Amino acid sequence: xxxxxxxxxxxxxxxxxxxxxxxxxxxxxxxxxxxxxxxxxxxxxxxxxxxxxxxxxxxxxxxxxxxxxxxxxxxxxxxxxxxxxxxxxxxxxxxxxxxxxxxxxxxxxxxxxxxxxxxxxxxxxxxxxxxxxxxxxxxxxxxxxxxxxxxxxxxxxxxxxxxxxxxxxxxxxxxxxxxxxxxxxxxxxxxxxxxxxxxxxxxxxx
Numbered sequence: 001x002x003x004x005x006x007x008x009x010x011x012x013x014x015x016x017x018x019x020x021x022x023x024x025x026x027x028x029x030x031x032x033x034x035x036x037x038x039x040x041x042x043x044x045x046x047x048x049x050x051x052x053x054x055x056x057x058x059x060x061x062x063x064x065x066x067x068x069x070x071x072x073x074x075x076x077x078x079x080x081x082x083x084x085x086x087x088x089x090x091x092x093x094x095x096x097x098x099x100x101x102x103x104x105x106x107x108x109x110x111x112x113x114x115x116x117x118x119x120x121x122x123x124x125x126x127x128x129x130x131x132x133x134x135x136x137x138x139x140x141x142x143x144x145x146x147x148x149x150x151x152x153x154x155x156x157x158x159x160x161x162x163x164x165x166x167x168x169x170x171x172x173x174x175x176x177x178x179x180x181x182x183x184x185x186x187x188x189x190x191x192x193x194x195x196x197x198x199x200x201x202x203x204x205x206x
Contacts, residue, residue: 055147055159063153066180070112070122104128105135105171107198108205112180116188118150122180125198127171134169137179137203139193146186154179164193 105127112120123137137155140163141147147164149157154177155166168179185191196203 054143054145055141055149055162055164057149057157057159057164058151063151063182065153066112066122066178067120067182070120070180071110104201105133105198107135107137107196107203109139109193109196109203111190111192114190118182118184119191120180120182122178123166123203124176124178125168125171126176127173130173132170132172132175134167135171135198136168137166138195138197139164139166140195141191141193145191147183147191148185149181149183152179152181155181157181 105125107123107125110122110124112122114120121139125135125137127133127135138160143162149164152166155168158165158167164181166179166181168177171177193206196206
């Protein structure tokens, strides 16, 4: 029919969505992206913390000897003799024979020096086995401290978990050698091993 008339025209926004729906969709995508990103970050951080080693050895630095001023100690410290009361001849004859401790390897761990970012440790190793022998010292450190061994002498260094393994020798019978290492640490506090063994036996002082 002639005359003016109007028809309703539907307006659409981006890609056919109304402006309100378009804004809601964009907001939902943004929130989902943030949630996914946080989840990935959390998983990655957790994985890094679990796999990051607390003890490493820088493999290319071998030193010819301990740095100047490193404190050393005798691995076989003899205790002061205890005076014994005088005994009659009959009492002496009835006493059992003295039993010597078995000969073996001995090691004494000494913290040579320490500072905010690092430390130097020294081991004095003695061989009282009567024959040349190789030796292995195992030093276990707290797992919550990060240590990087940057130099070592008279030994080869490797890592087993939180344990630093130093191998050396053969050491001559009745011989003595100094071995040790220098390292960095992630704490200003003094760092000491929680255990020390040489060929499976405790080091002196442990």
